[in-house]
Amino acid sequence: MTPPPGWYPDPSAPHLERWWDGAAWTGHLRAPEAPGPPQPADRASGRARAVALTTAAVVLGAAIVTGVAVLGEDDDTGGPAAEALPTAVTSTAPAGTPTPTPSEPTGAAPDVVVDELNGITLPLPDGWTPPKNVAEDDVVMTTDDGTYDCPAGVGTCRHGLVLTSTVTENDEKSPRTLAEQDIPEAADAAYDRDSLDRRLYGGIESHRTVESGPVAVAGRAGYFVRWRVKTAQGPGGYVQSLAFRSSVGSEAPVIVRFVFDAGPDGPPLADMDRITKGIRSIGDADTGGGVGSSIGPED
Structure with a gap:
C-alpha cells in the first residue's frame, strides 16, 4: 500500500521534506516544520489506553464465555520510514488517522x-x-x-x-x-x-x-x-x-x-x-x- 499525499523526508536530502503526491515524488521541497510542544505528562498515549481497554474487555468476556483472546501488537510509528523512501513508500499511517490532502481544508475557516x-x-x-x-x-x-x-x-x-x-x-x-x-x-x-x-x-x-x-x-x-x-x-x-x-x-x-x-x-x-x-x-x-x-x- 502507498501512503496518501503529504510531506515526507527527501530520500536524497533527509534534512529537507519532499511532497509525495500519492503515486510519485514531485519537485516541491521545504524545510521540516518545527516539532510541536510536548504532550502533558498526565495524558497517556492513545495506544496505551487502547491496550488497557482491550485487556479489560477480554477479562470480562472470559468470565462469561469460554474462549481465547489473542492481542496483536500495533505499529504506532505512522507514516513511511525514511530509509524506505529512496525507491518506494511502503508503509502507511495507522488506520483511521486523518491525513490532510491538498484539497481538504484543515484548520482553516469554513469560507x-x-x-x-x-x-x-x-x-x-x-x-x-x-x-x-x-x-x-x-x-x-x-x-x-x-x-x-x-x-x-x-x-x-x-x-x-x-x-x-x-x-x-x-x-x-x-x-x-x-x-x-x-x-x-x-x-x-x-x-x-x-x-x-x-x-x-x-x-x-x-x-x-x-x-x-x-x-x-x-x-x-x-x-x-x-x-x-x-x-x-x-x-x-x-x-x-x-x-x-x-x-x-x-x-x-x-x-x-x-x-x-x-x-x-x-x-x-x-x-x-x-x-x-x-x-x-x-x-x-x-x-x-x-x-x-x-x-x-x-x-
Whole structure:
C-alpha cells in the first residue's frame, strides 16, 4: 500500500521534506516544520489506553464465555520510514488517522479551502463548497448545488469547478505563456471529451477569448486567459486558466482552472475575479492582488 499525499523526508536530502503526491515524488521541497510542544505528562498515549481497554474487555468476556483472546501488537510509528523512501513508500499511517490532502481544508475557516501542495488558500464564495464525491483530479471547490444530467444524455455534470495543479512537465516560467498554453487543454477537458472519452456536451463547436491580461496572485505576478466556449448541446460555458509561481518549496508554477457553465444555472462570472483576488499564501493574510491590480513586470 502507498501512503496518501503529504510531506515526507527527501530520500536524497533527509534534512529537507519532499511532497509525495500519492503515486510519485514531485519537485516541491521545504524545510521540516518545527516539532510541536510536548504532550502533558498526565495524558497517556492513545495506544496505551487502547491496550488497557482491550485487556479489560477480554477479562470480562472470559468470565462469561469460554474462549481465547489473542492481542496483536500495533505499529504506532505512522507514516513511511525514511530509509524506505529512496525507491518506494511502503508503509502507511495507522488506520483511521486523518491525513490532510491538498484539497481538504484543515484548520482553516469554513469560507476558505487550503491547497497545501501549492502553498495557497482560496476563498469560497457563496454558492461554493469543498469537493465531495468528485472523480476529477485536482478539484479544490465545486458549486454547492450538486450534479445534473449532462446535456448529451450521458454522465453527470456540475455547474462550476475550480481546479489547481503544479507545472512540472516543462521548464517554462512565464505566467503568460503557461496560461496561453493551458487554456486549450482546459477547455477540451471541461467541455469536449472527459477522461472516459465521453462528449458530455456533444463537443466544442467554437470558442472566443473574452478577457486576458496580467494579474497579481498572492503577491506574485500572474496571467489569466478566459474563453467563452460554445458546445453542440447545452449552453456551453466559460473556462479560465490562471498561472503564477508558488511562494513555497521550489516555487514551481501553479495553474488554477475555472470551469463555469453559461446560462442562468451557472455561477456568476464575477466569482472568477473574486476567487482570484482572494488567493493568499498559506499563513500570510496580507498577500493578495486580483484582476486589474498593479503588479509590475512578470517574475
